[in-house]
Amino acid sequence: MKFSPVLLLMAMLCHIQVNASLLSLSSYDLLDTRSEVPSRMPNARQNWDDYLLTLKYLESGERVLTWYPQAGQTMYKVAYRALDGTWTERLTTDTQFVIDASLSGAMEFKVTGCESELLCRDYGNELSTILDVHNNSFLYLPQYVPGNTAFRVSYTQAADATRYTLQRSKSENEFKDIANWVHRVGFAQGHYDETVLAAGRYCYRLVTHRATQAARISAPACTEVDMRAMRAPEHFVAQAQAQGIYKLSWPDVERADYYRLERESLTLVTSESEFGSQVTEPAMIPVDSTPRFARSARMVQATPTTPTEKRTYLKSWQLVGDDKNTDKTQVHTLDTFELAGAQNYRLSACDRHAQCSAPKTLSYTVPVAHMVKGLPESATAQALNQNTVKLSWADVPGADTYTVTMSRKGAYWQSRYTGITDTSFTQEIYLAGDYRFEIQACLDSGFCGQTSQVGTELRFSLGSNSSMTPSVLVVPEEVNPGAAFEIKWAAPRSGEVAHYEVQGELQSTLIKGAFEQGPDGYYAFRRPALPHGRKYCYKVRAWFTTGEAGAYTPTQCVAVGETVFDEVDNFQINHVSRYDFNVSWKAKPGASAYLLELQTRTDDGKIRWQPVYYGQQTRVMQQLGPYHLHHYNRLGHLAMRVSACNSERVCGNHMRAYLRNISTAAFLNPVYLPHKTPACISVPQQIESGEPLSVNWCETQHSGVAKYELLGELQNVILTVTADTARRDMHQLMTTTRNNLEAGREYCYKARAVYQDGSVSGFTDKVCTQIGPLEYPAPTDFSVKALTEKNHFELSWKIVSGASSYLMEQQTRLGVWQTVPCQLRKVAFGWLACTVQLGATPKVPELDKVVYRIAACGRNEKCGNFTRLAFNPNPAPVMYRDSLGNLYQAEQAVGVGAIAYYKRVKGPQGWYWQALTLVQWQQLALQMFKLSPPVLEVHKQ
Numbered sequence: 001m002k003f004s005p006v007l008l009l010m011a012m013l014c015h016i017q018v019n020a021s022l023l024s025l026s027s028y029d030l031l032d033t034r035s036e037v038p039s040r041m042p043n044a045r046q047n048w049d050d051y052l053l054t055l056k057y058l059e060s061g062e063r064v065l066t067w068y069p070q071a072g073q074t075m076y077k078v079a080y081r082a083l084d085g086t087w088t089e090r091l092t093t094d095t096q097f098v099i100d101a102s103l104s105g106a107m108e109f110k111v112t113g114c115e116s117e118l119l120c121r122d123y124g125n126e127l128s129t130i131l132d133v134h135n136n137s138f139l140y141l142p143q144y145v146p147g148n149t150a151f152r153v154s155y156t157q158a159a160d161a162t163r164y165t166l167q168r169s170k171s172e173n174e175f176k177d178i179a180n181w182v183h184r185v186g187f188a189q190g191h192y193d194e195t196v197l198a199a200g201r202y203c204y205r206l207v208t209h210r211a212t213q214a215a216r217i218s219a220p221a222c223t224e225v226d227m228r229a230m231r232a233p234e235h236f237v238a239q240a241q242a243q244g245i246y247k248l249s250w251p252d253v254e255r256a257d258y259y260r261l262e263r264e265s266l267t268l269v270t271s272e273s274e275f276g277s278q279v280t281e282p283a284m285i286p287v288d289s290t291p292r293f294a295r296s297a298r299m300v301q302a303t304p305t306t307p308t309e310k311r312t313y314l315k316s317w318q319l320v321g322d323d324k325n326t327d328k329t330q331v332h333t334l335d336t337f338e339l340a341g342a343q344n345y346r347l348s349a350c351d352r353h354a355q356c357s358a359p360k361t362l363s364y365t366v367p368v369a370h371m372v373k374g375l376p377e378s379a380t381a382q383a384l385n386q387n388t389v390k391l392s393w394a395d396v397p398g399a400d401t402y403t404v405t406m407s408r409k410g411a412y413w414q415s416r417y418t419g420i421t422d423t424s425f426t427q428e429i430y431l432a433g434d435y436r437f438e439i440q441a442c443l444d445s446g447f448c449g450q451t452s453q454v455g456t457e458l459r460f461s462l463g464s465n466s467s468m469t470p471s472v473l474v475v476p477e478e479v480n481p482g483a484a485f486e487i488k489w490a491a492p493r494s495g496e497v498a499h500y501e502v503q504g505e506l507q508s509t510l511i512k513g514a515f516e517q518g519p520d521g522y523y524a525f526r527r528p529a530l531p532h533g534r535k536y537c538y539k540v541r542a543w544f545t546t547g548e549a550g551a552y553t554p555t556q557c558v559a560v561g562e563t564v565f566d567e568v569d570n571f572q573i574n575h576v577s578r579y580d581f582n583v584s585w586k587a588k589p590g591a592s593a594y595l596l597e598l599q600t601r602t603d604d605g606k607i608r609w610q611p612v613y614y615g616q617q618t619r620v621m622q623q624l625g626p627y628h629l630h631h632y633n634r635l636g637h638l639a640m641r642v643s644a645c646n647s648e649r650v651c652g653n654h655m656r657a658y659l660r661n662i663s664t665a666a667f668l669n670p671v672y673l674p675h676k677t678p679a680c681i682s683v684p685q686q687i688e689s690g691e692p693l694s695v696n697w698c699e700t701q702h703s704g705v706a707k708y709e710l711l712g713e714l715q716n717v718i719l720t721v722t723a724d725t726a727r728r729d730m731h732q733l734m735t736t737t738r739n740n741l742e743a744g745r746e747y748c749y750k751a752r753a754v755y756q757d758g759s760v761s762g763f764t765d766k767v768c769t770q771i772g773p774l775e776y777p778a779p780t781d782f783s784v785k786a787l788t789e790k791n792h793f794e795l796s797w798k799i800v801s802g803a804s805s806y807l808m809e810q811q812t813r814l815g816v817w818q819t820v821p822c823q824l825r826k827v828a829f830g831w832l833a834c835t836v837q838l839g840a841t842p843k844v845p846e847l848d849k850v851v852y853r854i855a856a857c858g859r860n861e862k863c864g865n866f867t868r869l870a871f872n873p874n875p876a877p878v879m880y881r882d883s884l885g886n887l888y889q890a891e892q893a894v895g896v897g898a899i900a901y902y903k904r905v906k907g908p909q910g911w912y913w914q915a916l917t918l919v920q921w922q923q924l925a926l927q928m929f930k931l932s933p934p935v936l937e938v939h940k941q
Helices: 005-013 022-028 626-635 918-922
Strands: 054-057 063-066 075-081 087-092 096-099 105-114 126-132 137-142 151-156 161-169 176-182 189-194 200-210 221-225 237-242 245-249 258-275 307-323 327-331 342-350 360-365 380-385 388-392 401-408 414-420 424-428 433-442 458-460 472-474 485-490 497-504 509-513 523-527 534-544 556-560 572-575 580-584 593-601 607-615 619-623 638-645 655-659 693-697 705-712 717-721 734-738 746-755 767-771 783-786 792-798 805-813 816-819 825-828 831-837 850-857 863-871 878-881 887-893 897-907 910-916 927-929 937-939
Touching (some): 137 200, 237 360, 245 342, 307 327, 380 458, 388 433, 401 424, 414 424, 485 497, 485 534, 572 655, 693 746, 792 850, 805 831
Antiparallel strands (some): 054 063, 063 096, 075 087, 075 105, 126 137, 161 176, 245 327, 388 424, 401 414, 485 523, 497 509, 638 655, 705 746, 783 792, 792 831, 878 927
């Protein structure tokens, strides 16, 4: 840049100091040089000051931010941040920005070029400044300065100043003078060119000296030298190279010395030992048989007193790479599936001082089926003898343990053996039959990969004497819904039989006794009509006069009606913490709900399955209490079963799971309060007009219930029953039928239990059903406001589109509603209201409140959903006190708020309430507190 002799002469006459750079004369705003500045190439932040961001003070008093134009940019985005920390962004097509006169104090500015409103580059140079509205001056400098780089500190001159002192501090506490200037008439700004400084944070302030007033010191403006925050990597992407193999890549970042790549994982944070364990085993295990393998959520335990580990995992970030590369190939073997296939990464750019940028995140999901080498290969199953099996397989990369699942043909249970650390497994078989085996590779945190089938079925006879087994078992393949049927069998080929034992229907022993042989040579056991939609399986064995029992026949099953669903997969009960058991299963396509049942034993020794959940979830967190401990001690195990159900509440085949050897420390004592509430409640989402409504609910998981109460239809209690008198549906849920409900609206229900000791449980969740098409939605914003006339109130609500009238009712006692005449009027745009007058006994005695409900109706006199409103017509005053302890109260009106104000004062006759005006009240500094106001005489002034 060339300078004219006139400008050079002016600089000499004004005694410009040597350290004031002549290169800054173009920013003194003597001339508008913006049209002469060539456009620079698009900023890639390779050069620090590419924008040459500058602040100017114009003669008009405006403060202007200016910068160099950038090639290819149609507009610019300016961002500024004040002391509140909030960034404000503005778009402009100019290369300058006028700073609002109201802005003052410590400010930060930055500018970026934009190709369009939505496509802007990274921000360019950034400035820190102190804007002083009192004397129209400011101090500014770059917010960040690279290492080994000089920079400039600029300031504006004040008209009444005589000289200026610039001070610098590295601690923002001890400022030292570094430069002095005399006031230069005709110049708006001055500059100080700082030398190269060591890395650190430096603050500057300007002392303005005046002839007639004390010197003024500006607030400090600071910069960071060689401490500039690293820019976060952009365009961090993942590209699939093959199934389970992804390439992560990102462009290079200016000044980055290396990149830190981390992946979200699970980290073991606690591990404690506790006695007891869990088991999943067939119900029919000989008492004297000792299971051989043990270790985790559903397993057999070798020694009941062996402590088991309780582990807690938390999400954390694990280092993947720490180098200069700008890409990383991730091969997703099992050890990258702690989060069930979710892959979360964060990437930071770091400088040579290990100062890293804010992380850039990236997430994608790898399907479990795409896991690299995730299946146990070369798996084999070998029968070592008639009652022992050995499995073996190849190691899976990244696996911590393996899980073996064993199932017997015709039986709806699975035995799962977890925590296997070897690549082979030997197990004794306790029930004769055909068995299938599956293997999964797992992580210690609980995730398991896909299941691998091991060979074909193996048959185990257990070395029994087949001549002592009933020679034939005949069970029909299928029967119609509602039909009874017979189980038949023939006598064993040898031995004198004393009686027969029939097991089935997941009930253990159905009957054990003597049977008479029929004319056809078979023995028969008749079963009543069973709930349809699933299969029921049976087996029979003989007990001989010698006291010896023969082996069971192979299991045979009958389908009652069409089977709606096969048994669910992957049914598990996992002990996840001291008191929490995670009950989960795999979702069934087409299922509308799932029925979960708990096995109990009655006082007369009969097996009973009690529903404890009915809903759409496939995961239930179960806690155990005294009720469960009672049945656990009776049964010797804790068992649950689950089945998938369709929209007509017909449920398919059951799948069972068992827990054994549970520590008594896992049972809550005293009772877990949610166990006292009915365990579930269910209604269909919608039924047709005129169709009866079935409401179903579960029993509690606690003993001592005197009765159950069903509430709903805005009528409080609509049914009271006991466990013995309640009707039951085919799944043994308590049920009632609601008839003749008016169509066009929604009806809601909830249940609770009342106990013999007089205590009352909490309510179940509220469930609702709609009968027929909805006529109108419930009116919204139903509210009340007290009027000046005593016992008169205005009820208001928003207009319901299409409604021609409204039904207003008042509740006089529980379950009783009385129509209220209502003269409608519009009180605002879109609002209706009517005035009601309360009688002598307006409150519902049981609720101690006034209760109204309203519904929108059509010309056909059919009404939609109700909105309910309950309120206290005479709300209690709100109490306050001041710092001296004096009491105050504000008299309230419902829907209005405070209407009168009083102070408690002491007079000749004692304490009384003295009325205050609103102005007097507003001048008080009071604190609200809860206290019933004393009954005192009121004296109004």
